[in-house]
């Protein structure tokens with residue numbers, strides 16, 4: 001299928017099945033009869049969505065009902081369209097159940113989760129040789145990737161800039177037990193074929209990572225042509241410039257579906273508690289040996305986790321990272337529980353007397 005991903009309004013050769021549509025989706029859609037068609041969201045502009053339907057791409061708005069419910073489709077969502085080509089209108093009226101949802105807590109928006117992409121099979125967490133390579137950052141990404149239900153794979157791009165690319169993977173290995181870590185160069189193509197096992201037809205892969213790590217360059221490499229704009233600065237230093245500004249789904253020649261995302265700057269942990277457990281299986285296993293079942297590993301007697309730090313089997317920075325993420329998670333829970341409102345940057349205030357009393361009780 002050697003043609004670029006359809007732009008809006010264009011015809012294309014893809015059937016719904018090529019877009020990952022399954023019998024399960026068919027079952028969920030079967031209650032709709034009449035002028036309804038199913039599709040998959042390929043791109044979200046501010047208030048309109050590009051949706052791939054059988055054989056073509058259309059631009060659609062959403063129904064008033066979805067808007068009132070605050071249900072905004074994400075890229076990757078399977079949706080139901082009220083499609084009236086004779087009137088020249090298409091409206092998204094429903095979002096089919098999501099298999100997975102990749103979300104990040106967005107501090108500052110009343111704790112609301114921001115869905116980055118839906119129905120993702122695999123998340124490529126992209127980092128790059130140089131200043132972005134940071135085990136703590138990877139742990140944070142891994143926690144939200146695990147929580148999404150998708151399988152994470154770590155990609156270290158720009159291996160051409162490293163003296164010894166093999167050692168780069170070792171640097172991240174202790175932060176990601178059991179997770180594949182693959183060094184590549186999107187520019188030279190070195191190592192890119194090692195991604196093939198993760199790119200079977202009809203599977204959906206989301207690229208996430210900081211701005212400038214080379215996500216769009218990798219898309220262009222995998223597409224075999226330039227479909228995404230990339231930064232012109234080679235020595236990218238992430239001073240807040242984002243080259244990619246909208247999320248977009250691409251169909252690779254091999255049939256895999258890949259979503260390019262703008263670089264993430266702030267990644268809140270949201271409510272990814274299950275993700276934290278999956279990211280730190282080593283710490284949870286050690287914790288089973290602690291004397292107290294509610295041990296926080298902060299100096300309690302008989303703490304097996306602290307003992308592992310002391311004898312060098314667990315890096316102290318990894319434990320700190322775990323504790324920081326757990327504190328964030330606790331804060332997110334409190335926010336949801338007692339109702340906090342953000343007044344200005346990084347300052348939260350309780351709303352209502354009950355919340356204020358509880359906040360004081362907790363010694364904040």
Ligand SMILES: Nc1nc2c(ncn2[C@@H]2O[C@H](COP(=O)(O)OP(=O)(O)OP(=O)(O)O)[C@@H](O)[C@H]2O)c(=O)[nH]1
Nearest residue numbers: 186187212213214215216217230231233243244263
């Ligand atoms: N040396 C080297 N440079 C690379 C590689 N991949 C990407 N780059 C460069 O890194 C810069 C940023 O690449 P982009 O693909 O725009 O990065 P991005 O992750 O899409 O950035 P945002 O869209 O802002 O999130 C560009 O100048 C690329 O040429 C690589 O493998 N090696």
Ligand SMILES: [Mg+2]
Nearest residue numbers: 215216243244
């Ligand atoms: Mg980009």
